[in-house]
Amino acid sequence: MNTFQQLGLEDSILQAINDLGFETPSEVQDKAIPILLEQESDLVALAQTGTGKTAAFGFPMLQKIDVNSRTTQGLILSPTRELCLQITNEMKHYGKYYNGLNVTAIYGGASITDQAKQVKRGAQIIVATPGRMKDMISRRLVDISKIEYAVLDEADEMLNMGFYEDITDILSHTPQDKSTWLFSATMPKEVSTIAKKFMHNPIEITVGNRNESTNQVSHEYYLVNARDRYAALKRLADANPDIFSVIFCRTKRDTQKVAEKLIDDGYSAGALHGDLSQNQRDLVMKSFRNKQIQMLVATDVAARGIDVDDITHVINYQLPDETETYTHRSGRTGRAGKTGVSMVIVSKSEMRKIKSIERIIKKQFEKKEIPDGMEICQVQLMSLANKVHDTEINHDIDPYLNDINTLFEDSSKDELIKKFFSVEFTRFHNYYQKAKDLNAEAKNSSSRDTSDEKSTRYFINIGKKDGYDWMSLKDFLKEVLNLGKDDVFKVDVKDSFSFFNTETKEQEKVLAFFTDFKQNGRFVNVEISEDKGRSRNRGRGGRRRDDRRSGGKRDGGRRSERRSESRSGSSNRNDRRRSSNNTSSRRRSDNDSSSRRSNSGNTSGDFAASRPRRSRRK
Numbered sequence: 001m002n003t004f005q006q007l008g009l010e011d012s013i014l015q016a017i018n019d020l021g022f023e024t025p026s027e028v029q030d031k032a033i034p035i036l037l038e039q040e041s042d043l044v045a046l047a048q049t050g051t052g053k054t055a056a057f058g059f060p061m062l063q064k065i066d067v068n069s070r071t072t073q074g075l076i077l078s079p080t081r082e083l084c085l086q087i088t089n090e091m092k093h094y095g096k097y098y099n100g101l102n103v104t105a106i107y108g109g110a111s112i113t114d115q116a117k118q119v120k121r122g123a124q125i126i127v128a129t130p131g132r133m134k135d136m137i138s139r140r141l142v143d144i145s146k147i148e149y150a151v152l153d154e155a156d157e158m159l160n161m162g163f164y165e166d167i168t169d170i171l172s173h174t175p176q177d178k179s180t181w182l183f184s185a186t187m188p189k190e191v192s193t194i195a196k197k198f199m200h201n202p203i204e205i206t207v208g209n210r211n212e213s214t215n216q217v218s219h220e221y222y223l224v225n226a227r228d229r230y231a232a233l234k235r236l237a238d239a240n241p242d243i244f245s246v247i248f249c250r251t252k253r254d255t256q257k258v259a260e261k262l263i264d265d266g267y268s269a270g271a272l273h274g275d276l277s278q279n280q281r282d283l284v285m286k287s288f289r290n291k292q293i294q295m296l297v298a299t300d301v302a303a304r305g306i307d308v309d310d311i312t313h314v315i316n317y318q319l320p321d322e323t324e325t326y327t328h329r330s331g332r333t334g335r336a337g338k339t340g341v342s343m344v345i346v347s348k349s350e351m352r353k354i355k356s357i358e359r360i361i362k363k364q365f366e367k368k369e370i371p372d373g374m375e376i377c378q379v380q381l382m383s384l385a386n387k388v389h390d391t392e393i394n395h396d397i398d399p400y401l402n403d404i405n406t407l408f409e410d411s412s413k414d415e416l417i418k419k420f421f422s423v424e425f426t427r428f429h430n431y432y433q434k435a436k437d438l439n440a441e442a443k444n445s446s447s448r449d450t451s452d453e454k455s456t457r458y459f460i461n462i463g464k465k466d467g468y469d470w471m472s473l474k475d476f477l478k479e480v481l482n483l484g485k486d487d488v489f490k491v492d493v494k495d496s497f498s499f500f501n502t503e504t505k506e507q508e509k510v511l512a513f514f515t516d517f518k519q520n521g522r523f524v525n526v527e528i529s530e531d532k533g534r535s536r537n538r539g540r541g542g543r544r545r546d547d548r549r550s551g552g553k554r555d556g557g558r559r560s561e562r563r564s565e566s567r568s569g570s571s572n573r574n575d576r577r578r579s580s581n582n583t584s585s586r587r588r589s590d591n592d593s594s595s596r597r598s599n600s601g602n603t604s605g606d607f608a609a610s611r612p613r614r615s616r617r618k
């Protein structure tokens with residue numbers, strides 16, 4: 001890998017790069033910058049979001065333009081106002097050692113006169129959204145007849161948004177002999193059409209695999225009946241208490257509707273779509289960045305500007321019309337070296353879309369099942385138990401402890417634990433105990449789902465914190481239990497615990513094995529899950545055998561001791577974030593909008609268990 005200096009960049013830029021703390025060029029920068037500096041040619045660059053494309057075109061453009069002239073020499077088109085401002089801002093940072101540099105942003109929703117004034121002052125570089133740009137050209141408020149460089153940033157997205165005509169129109173006002181640089185995350189045929197039409201023998205560079213989504217993202221789908229879509233979404237959220245997600249809907253209307261329902265049901269959610277005012281959108285994004293919103297429901301277009309690194313889940317509430325768009329969506333998670341999950345809620349009629357997405361992303365989806373009520377109760381309970389375990393004691397509580405201690409004078413630790421956790425558990429339990437199975441039957445399922453009758457679901461107290469993901473846990477279990485390749489299934493790994501299934505005939509063996517099993521000096525404890533996990537006929541009168549329960553439940557006290565013994569008090573980032581924020585976990589009486597809620601300073605720490613209570617009320 002080269003250094004920035006070796007790419008041929010001059011001191012003014014190198015100094016700015018130094019100030020920004022960039023140490024080595026990213027791959028797209030490494031490939032694009034030398035070409036753009038040395039040649040006056042057109043370029044098509046394909047690279048995922050977050051790979052540093054702005055600097056890849058920004059550095060060369062800044063170095064090549066003449067800051068002593070007031071003529072507009074560079075035009076950068078980008079799909080949204082957010083991106084437009086982001087690029088302008090970056091360009092200003094990159095070019096801060098060029099005296100006289102004027103980079104102007106042109107976008108809708110702000111005063112056109114002010115923008116025209118800025119251009120008039122001598123903007124060498126204009127960063128614009130197509131709509132406003134076209135408008136300003138037709139009013140003769142800008143002159144791009146002398147530009148030398150035109151950048152089409154996020155070209156695929158601009159075309160998705162229907163800017164083809166505008167772009168064509170804008171480019172018709174630019175000189176023939178300029179250089180055109182096109183940057184895009186994907187290469188659908190519309191983009192190659194534009195490349196053919198407006199570019200001359202472009203040099204093409206590709207970073208990573210064309211169209212392929214990042215390795216950090218696993219893809220899952222959940223097959224439900226269309227009418228259960230929303231209920232399924234809620235389950236997925238409840239089954240992932242630390243979720244920080246973007247939920248994609250197809251239309252603005254659905255986006256608004258789903259967000260409103262979620263807020264109504266007590267989730268910290270918000271909507272992001274084009275019918276909101278800029279101010280509203282800014283507020284929602286701010287709350288999302290601050291993690292006051294855990295579930296951001298968005299349209300594809302509006303989500304384009306989202307630049308948040310630690311999104312844990314992308315949920316496709318509906319699949320996009322364009323298969324390519326799926327890559328943009330799933331690319332919102334698994335960024336900056338983190339892993340992420342892209343979930344799709346599908347109905348039977350959409351199953352073929354899954355296949356065509358698989359072809360594009362060159363990855364397989366894993367078919368997962370919507371967790372049933374009891375599994376969610378268990379997840380939520382354990383999540384709370386972990387939070388309580390990791391909570392730092394706040395000594396401001398001391399003056400009140402006397403009264404509390406008196407109240408519980410006669411209660412044992414065991415009883416106290418049971419009571420304490422019952423407070424939250426009962427809420428979820430009441431809500432979910434009669435919840436129906438939301439999984440729709442696949443037409444010809446050859447998977448394990450049909451053999452559920454004979455399978456047992458277990459709870460095991462190791463999880464992500466112990467370094468497992470579903471694959472490595474499956475391998476581990478197969479090995480220690482001496483089972484075959486397909487004998488451990490439905491492995492679902494959470495932070496500090498996991499679930500898995502085996503055939504019921506292996507049950508004795510599994511339980512016996514783990515009675516005294518220790519790993520790294522700690523007990524690994526397995527129990528039969530309260531619910532065996534999505535038996536098909538649950539709703540029609542539990543077929544579950546009671547001996548399962550008694551067989552699985554072992555000495556509860558011992559188990560909780562083991563668990564606390566095994567947990568060194570380390571907590572992952574999420575848990576820490578949450579426990580420190582979690583000053584009030586039951587502030588649910590307000591019927592507030594999420595943005596107002598966020599002003600009160602705490603939502604992210606809310607224990608999700610309050611949700612069922614609210615929705616039950618409805």
Ligand code: ADP
Nearest residue numbers: 022023024025026048049050051052053054055
């Ligand atoms: P893209 O346009 O490909 O989505 P951006 O240009 O917006 O990506 O860059 C993503 C982030 O990475 C920005 O915050 C940017 O400042 C940062 N960045 C870009 N290049 C480098 C680099 N060489 N080293 C470190 N950070 C970089």
Ligand code: MG
Nearest residue numbers: 050053054153
């Ligand atoms: Mg970009």
